[in-house]
Amino acid sequence: MTHKFISIEGIAKRFPKAGGGFTTVFEDLWLPMQRGDFTCIIGHSGCGKTTVLNILAGLDAPSSGAVIVDNQAIEGPSLDRAVIFQTHALLPWRTVMGNVAYAVSSKWRKWKTQRVRERAQKFIDLVGLNGAESKRPAELSGGMKQRVGIARALSIEPKIMLMDEPFSALDALTRGTLQDEVRRICLETGQTVFMITHDVDEAIYLADRILLMTNGPHAVLAEVVENPLPKDRVRAEVHKHPLYYPVRNHIIDFLVSRSKSFATDMRGKHDPRNVPVVRPGLAEPAVREATVITPSWPGLSRPSTSSPR
Amino acid sequence: MTSSLTLRAAVVSVALFVAFMLAWHVATRGTSAVQQMDPEYAKLMGLTATQGKSAMPGPLDVGAKLWEHLRQPFYDKGPNDKGVGIQLAYSIARVALGYMLAVLVAIPIGFLIGMSPLMSKALDPFIQILKPISPLAWMPLALYTIKDSSMSAIFVIFICSLWPMMINTVFGVASVRREWLNVAKTLEVGTIRRAFTIILPAAAPTILTGMRISIGIAWLVIVAAEMLVGGTGIGYFVWNEWNNLSITNVINAILLIGVVGMVLDLILARLTRLVTFPE
Numbered sequence: 001m002t003h004k005f006i007s008i009e010g011i012a013k014r015f016p017k018a019g020g021g022f023t024t025v026f027e028d029l030w031l032p033m034q035r036g037d038f039t040c041i042i043g044h045s046g047c048g049k050t051t052v053l054n055i056l057a058g059l060d061a062p063s064s065g066a067v068i069v070d071n072q073a074i075e076g077p078s079l080d081r082a083v084i085f086q087t088h089a090l091l092p093w094r095t096v097m098g099n100v101a102y103a104v105s106s107k108w109r110k111w112k113t114q115r116v117r118e119r120a121q122k123f124i125d126l127v128g129l130n131g132a133e134s135k136r137p138a139e140l141s142g143g144m145k146q147r148v149g150i151a152r153a154l155s156i157e158p159k160i161m162l163m164d165e166p167f168s169a170l171d172a173l174t175r176g177t178l179q180d181e182v183r184r185i186c187l188e189t190g191q192t193v194f195m196i197t198h199d200v201d202e203a204i205y206l207a208d209r210i211l212l213m214t215n216g217p218h219a220v221l222a223e224v225v226e227n228p229l230p231k232d233r234v235r236a237e238v239h240k241h242p243l244y245y246p247v248r249n250h251i252i253d254f255l256v257s258r259s260k261s262f263a264t265d266m267r268g269k270h271d272p273r274n275v276p277v278v279r280p281g282l283a284e285p286a287v288r289e290a291t292v293i294t295p296s297w298p299g300l301s302r303p304s305t306s307s308p309r
Numbered sequence: 310m311t312s313s314l315t316l317r318a319a320v321v322s323v324a325l326f327v328a329f330m331l332a333w334h335v336a337t338r339g340t341s342a343v344q345q346m347d348p349e350y351a352k353l354m355g356l357t358a359t360q361g362k363s364a365m366p367g368p369l370d371v372g373a374k375l376w377e378h379l380r381q382p383f384y385d386k387g388p389n390d391k392g393v394g395i396q397l398a399y400s401i402a403r404v405a406l407g408y409m410l411a412v413l414v415a416i417p418i419g420f421l422i423g424m425s426p427l428m429s430k431a432l433d434p435f436i437q438i439l440k441p442i443s444p445l446a447w448m449p450l451a452l453y454t455i456k457d458s459s460m461s462a463i464f465v466i467f468i469c470s471l472w473p474m475m476i477n478t479v480f481g482v483a484s485v486r487r488e489w490l491n492v493a494k495t496l497e498v499g500t501i502r503r504a505f506t507i508i509l510p511a512a513a514p515t516i517l518t519g520m521r522i523s524i525g526i527a528w529l530v531i532v533a534a535e536m537l538v539g540g541t542g543i544g545y546f547v548w549n550e551w552n553n554l555s556i557t558n559v560i561n562a563i564l565l566i567g568v569v570g571m572v573l574d575l576i577l578a579r580l581t582r583l584v585t586f587p588e
């Protein structure tokens with residue numbers, strides 16, 4: 001088994017209900033991720049995608065279970081894990097340069113201003129924003145703001161990038177350009193990426209693996225779809241690939257019907273520690289691989305008794 | 310369009326001003342017949358009785374007196390006759406001192422309270438009770454404990470400036486957007502740096518709004534406080550001129566109080582605009 005860079009091990013999130021008791025958003029979620037993987041997660045609103053991402057970021061703690069990164073349990077946020085927020089979360093009182101420089105100087109606290117600015121400039125140029133350095137976020141279009149967010153995340157040389165629907169607020173044209181750039185940058189730098197999206201085409205274009213999550217509460221990771229498209233895919237050609245529509249249809253089928261009925265269909269048959277890996281169109285029926293996850297901590301090795309409800 | 314609106318508004322303002330001045334002038338012009346009376350009594354009653362002149366000064370009297378004050382604002386002829394500039398300077402100095410003390414206390418404390426949900430909740434009842442107390446109600450307590458009238462006036466300014474600033478600081482700090490705090494968290498920014506680079510700039514507009522409310526209240530209160538403690542200051546000047554029955558001077562002082570209050574407010578408004586960020 002290949003070395004797992006990130007390992008989500010049996011995490012659950014429960015929120016206290018208004019009238020007492022708890023709502024379980026999801027539980028017993030297991031997932032390994034390899035270094036350099038581009039993983040997208042798709043699921044309906046409210047199934048807990050943001051919650052998973054926040055747990056990966058260390059902004060939120062799981063109610064039980066743990067996430068291991070590089071053999072260490074996540075205890076809180078880290079400069080190794082950069083987050084690109086859905087609402088870009090730029091500091092409105094700082095300029096573009098100021099926002100990126102803030103991240104750079106947070107990572108390298110002893111650097112002189114000049115050095116910080118040089119590095120920030122490099123990443124502002126990388127996302128194509130040179131000329132806009134001294135603009136405030138309020139003066140930028142949605143696409144430009146998201147670029148600043150990307151530059152800020154990349155500038156601290158993270159080991160992992162976590163993106164929460166980074167392009168959903170953008171118009172189709174800007175979204176396409178930014179997808180191309182993120183893809184190029186991630187391939188060049190070998191980034192490990194975990195991204196939430198609502199857009200099936202975006203997921204197929206960007207991701208190596210697409211995680212399908214059922215509806216909440218008690219959401220489960222239903223399938224891991226392995227993207228059969230070649231790694232050197234180009235935007236203009238993707239939809240002509242013979243496997244494009246099988247993948248797309250598989251995901252859409254899931255979102256339209258199976259995400260709701262999964263819990264009843266699969267009662268007792270779904271093993272959260274052995275989520276089926278599917279390659280739509282390559283072999284029918286879908287290939288299943290046994291990837292039983294062995295927990296990194298002895299304390300975590302509990303029998304996976306919980307069945308999806 | 311907007312410039313023409315400004316222009317029209319200016320025309321209306323000037324017209325209203327002129328109309329008011331005319332009405333004032335007409336209303337205070339001597340009209341009643343000169344009364345025959347005992348010359349001794351007439352001397353006591355002054356011009357009001359002997360020449361049928363109204364006790365209320367007209368705009369020309371006030372204007373003339375104002376010119377006199379403005380030409381020589383800083384003369385000092387003993388405790389009961391100082392230039393109006395000196396009196397205003399006393400008042401402004403007291404407000405500045407009390408206000409600065411309040412800034413030094415309210416903002417750091419408000420910051421700490423705002424950053425801790427526990428302290429926000431725990432201290433809220435105290436603030437809610439202390440806030441509506443008229444600052445002048447503190448005066449006897451201040452006089453008793455401080456035993457110095459001028460310091461007591463400063464204390465009263467301090468107390469009345471404190472609450473709006475503190476409440477706004479607490480609110481501003483407590484309502485910093487979660488996403489900005491998350492940015493700091495993911496960048497592993499420490500508490501002190503986070504306070505100065507995220508919370509302070511994010512809360513600054515709210516804090517400055519509180520400071521602007523405070524300076525307005527402080528300027529309202531200083532007049533009353535100085536009437537009570539006496540000695541110096543524009544409030545004392547008003548009371549003293551009332552005792553001298555110089556309505557002209559009272560009106561002049563009212564005008565000057567208004568102008569200074571407006572200037573103070575403008576300064577804070579300018580500062581607020583400096584720290585406000587567009588979103």
Ligand SMILES: Nc1ncnc2c1ncn2[C@@H]1O[C@H](COP(=O)(O)OP(=O)(O)O)[C@@H](O)[C@H]1O
Nearest residue numbers: 015016025044045046047048049050051052216
């Ligand atoms: N602080 C909270 N308190 C209670 N429920 C919450 C809280 N945060 C999220 N939830 C619930 O958790 C579920 C998952 O939320 P989220 O992760 O934001 O979903 P997604 O990103 O997939 O749309 C939602 O049903 C939401 O109502």
Ligand SMILES: [Mg+2]
Nearest residue numbers: 049050051164
């Ligand atoms: Mg979400």
